[in-house]
Amino acid sequence: MPEGSLKSNLDLVNECDCFPYIQVSPSAYLSAVSTLYHLRCSTHAQPEVTLGYLLPSVALTLQNIPGWEVSSSDADPRTITLVHGEDEPSRSAIVAATTSAMKATGHFKVLEKWRNELYPVVSPDRTLLFSIERSASPLFGIVSHGVHMTCYTRSKQADGKDDYKIWVARRARSKQTYGGMLDNAVAGGTATGEVFFESIIRESAEEASLSPDLVRTKAKPCGTVSYFYIRDRRAGGETGLMQPEVQFLYDLELDDSVVPKPSDDEVEGFFLWSIEEVQESMRRGEWKPNCAIVMLDWLVRHGILTAENEPKYSEIVSRIHRRLEFPSL
Structure with missing residues (x-):
């Protein structure tokens, strides 16, 4: 894709879930695996x-x-x-x-x-x-596991429909991995023996200054996304390394009194954006690849991205829930 061109939702999926599928292209898959x-x-x-x-x-x-x-x-x-x-x-x-x-x-x-x-x-x-x-x-090349949480606000429009706004994090520009790119409000890896819900509580305090009591009470588990990423230069270190991942997802609806704030040097700031602003920033390619996948899943689950407005809807939904060829939790 030419630099500066806008990305479709399927482009965002292709950027993150980029290891070949044997069902789609047996020759490309076998060529990759044989090496x-x-x-x-x-x-x-x-x-x-x-x-x-x-x-x-x-x-x-x-x-x-x-x-x-x-x-x-x-x-x-x-x-x-x-x-x-x-x-x-x-x-x-x-x-x-x-x-x-x-x-x-x-x-x-x-x-x-x-x-x-x-x-x-x-x-x-x-x-x-x-x-x-x-x-x-x-x-x-093993499967890594992590947690991501989307924080958002919700109000009613004049027609009675929900009006959502999303808390978006910008990664510190000094970070070696994906510096300056947009991110979900809370995200992190889950270590051996760590319970996923406890992981999101810990990450929420460390990255967004959200109280453990708030997260424990109001955060809702809402499934997973999975994909097979091949690392590029933005990830830091060697390119071409295999990175299959499963991310366990949470939603947290916040009222106006709660404002995420950086509590470490990993996040530059938080911004409360409309759905249109979020989607436009995704089209411009400003999101860390796997965080764009998490955002697509959120848009699907909340009825914003649908088969009526996205011609590649079924492919997108299946691709962000890839069945990996390796064991995972």
């Missing part, structure tokens, strides 16, 4: 299950690290397998030692944003297999 390594774990009940995709440039750095086995280059599929560790703590320890060694080399720029947060990697029955440092998760 990747499959992450596996030999010490659980289903060792043939793929947990994520790694670029060859990542997989081959693991071939001489204890605990890992890399298949030959002509294997089908090519695999990188965690072969040691009979339980979750021992597997997590191997992964922690591996990612720390990778960071120490300074080779992977994505690890410069080391978070000291652990993400879960699970089996198909949602058993925790191991945990991995958050900043290393895209190197291993």
Whole structure:
């Protein structure tokens, strides 16, 4: 798409859910998968299950690290397998030692944003297999999980219809990832062992100065979005890394007395925008890609984006609820 041109809603979906679909283009899907390594774990009940995709440039750095086995280059599929560790703590320890060694080399720029947060990697029955440092998760292509919350106000128009306004956050321009782009009012990753609702309560206080009592009382869970993102330069670090994600969504209707305020250096400010202003900023491509997906879901759920006003409605709805090829929570 030419720089500066307006984006359709489907363009926004394509930007975030950009890994090929085998149903749509088998040749593109098989071409992409054939270049990747499959992450596996030999010490659980289903060792043939793929947990994520790694670029060859990542997989081959693991071939001489204890605990890992890399298949030959002509294997089908090519695999990188965690072969040691009979339980979750021992597997997590191997992964922690591996990612720390990778960071120490300074080779992977994505690890410069080391978070000291652990993400879960699970089996198909949602058993925790191991945990991995958050900043290393895209190197291993595993499914990451997070929470996003849309905060909004609602009033009645003269015709009795709801008039919504959305609280929009602008990310700090100094952030290494998607600096200066628009964001949902509250969003963040969910660590190993953390309950999703507790995660949104914590993030609400940290990012938007919303009281835990308010969020605990009024925030409403409203489903998930899922997509398969391939990182570009705006994400920081290496491009082309695989990032499948599931985001657990919440809505919070606020009255005029509650104004979100930044409480850390991650958010530059909050703005209360009309639906038209939000949609126009999305068309201009100002939103962080996955946050635009969350916003599209909100517009669908509130009857603003419909089959009558969006010709690609069914494709958009199905694409923002992608069935991922890897285990997730």
